[in-house]
Amino acid sequence: MKTIVICIIALFLSLCCLAQSNSGTSSDQLVINQNIPYIKIGAGYWMPTGSLSNYLNNSPFFELGIVIPDDSYSRSFELGIQLVVPQQQEFFLLRDNNEDFEIEATTVLNTYLKLNKYIWEKDRNRLELNFGLGISSIFVDPVTRAGDEVLDYDSINSFLVTPGLSYTFSFDDKSIVQLALDMHYTPFKMERGTTKDLGSFSLLPKISYRF
Numbered sequence: 001m002k003t004i005v006i007c008i009i010a011l012f013l014s015l016c017c018l019a020q021s022n023s024g025t026s027s028d029q030l031v032i033n034q035n036i037p038y039i040k041i042g043a044g045y046w047m048p049t050g051s052l053s054n055y056l057n058n059s060p061f062f063e064l065g066i067v068i069p070d071d072s073y074s075r076s077f078e079l080g081i082q083l084v085v086p087q088q089q090e091f092f093l094l095r096d097n098n099e100d101f102e103i104e105a106t107t108v109l110n111t112y113l114k115l116n117k118y119i120w121e122k123d124r125n126r127l128e129l130n131f132g133l134g135i136s137s138i139f140v141d142p143v144t145r146a147g148d149e150v151l152d153y154d155s156i157n158s159f160l161v162t163p164g165l166s167y168t169f170s171f172d173d174k175s176i177v178q179l180a181l182d183m184h185y186t187p188f189k190m191e192r193g194t195t196k197d198l199g200s201f202s203l204l205p206k207i208s209y210r211f
Contacts, residue, residue, distance in 0.1 A: 037068045040176065044206025046084045046108070052188065052200035056105060057087040063206060067116075074118040078132070082204075084108035091143060093194035094151060100194055101147035107139045110184070112162055124170030134160040136186045153191065156198070161185040164204075176210035 042063035048056055065080035084107065091102035112134030120127040138156040142148045166180035181203065188198035 035069045035071055037066055038176075038210050040065050040067060040178070040208045040210040042178070042180075042206050042208030044180075044204050046082075046202055046204055048200045048202045050198075050200040051195060052186075052198045052202075053089075054195075055088070055090050055092055055198070056108075057089045059084050059087045059108075061085070061108075061204065061206075063208065065208070067210075074121070076116045076118075076128075078112075078114040078116055078130075080110075080112055080114065080132075082108075082110040082112075084110070086138075092140065092190060094142075094147065094190075095192055095194050096150040101150055102143040103140050103147060103151060104143055105138050106141050108136065109139065110134060110136045110160055110162075112160055114162065116166070126168050128166045128168065130162070130164040130166060130180070130182065132160075132162040132164075134162065136160040136184065136188075138188065156188050156190050158186040158188045174210075176208075178208040178210075179206075180208065181205050 042065070044061055044063070045058055046061045047058045061082050061084040063080055063082045065078050067076050067078045069076040086105045086108055088104055091104055093100040094103050095101075112132040114130050114132030116128045116130050118126050119129050136158050139154060140151070140156060141154075142151045162182050162184050164180055164182035166178050168176055168178045170176050184200075184202040184204060186200050186202065188200065190196055190198055
């Protein structure tokens with residue numbers, strides 16, 4: 001799973017380089033070709049529910065995405081990475097030989113590939129329905145040295161399903177501001193955890209900007 005995450009990040013960075021090279025296109029070419037990839041940055045609030053919310057509180061997150069428009073079919077494709085700075089409410093408990101060890105979350109990393117379908121457009125603004133699939137990982141560390149001896153993995157991993165809704169404002173200078181509400185479904189299972197099932201639906205309101 002860790003190798004898969006690294007490969008996705010490497011692919012994402014490669015596409016970012018491609019988008020940056022395309023961004024050097026002249027203004028005349030931009031008028032002709034609207035389907036060029038672009039990079040957007042965003043920030044928001046990650047709000048887990050279910051069992052996971054007993055351990056992690058609502059937390060800020062940061063997002064970096066590359067969007068590939070396909071205006072001829074009123075859609076775009078998006079490859080993104082979200083980095084959550086988790087606020088620990090209670091420690092996870094790892095059980096080994098009938099003894100519990102406290103484990104804390106250090107980072108939550110989400111990577112996804114998403115389809116954005118335009119369902120309404122007027123002037124330069126539009127409303128989009130989104131659906132994506134990806135991988136979500138909670139990176140963990142032991143709280144004590146004793147826990148370090150029994151924790152034999154560095155992340156709790158899950159597949160990610162992410163539907164959402166977004167509204168995009170476009171401006172004359174071709175910058176974009178986007179307001180969005182995403183939902184994540186992540187059926188986490190903690191190996192040897194006192195609470196093994198950490199399945200969660202999470203809400204992620206966010207604002208993004210294309211520069």
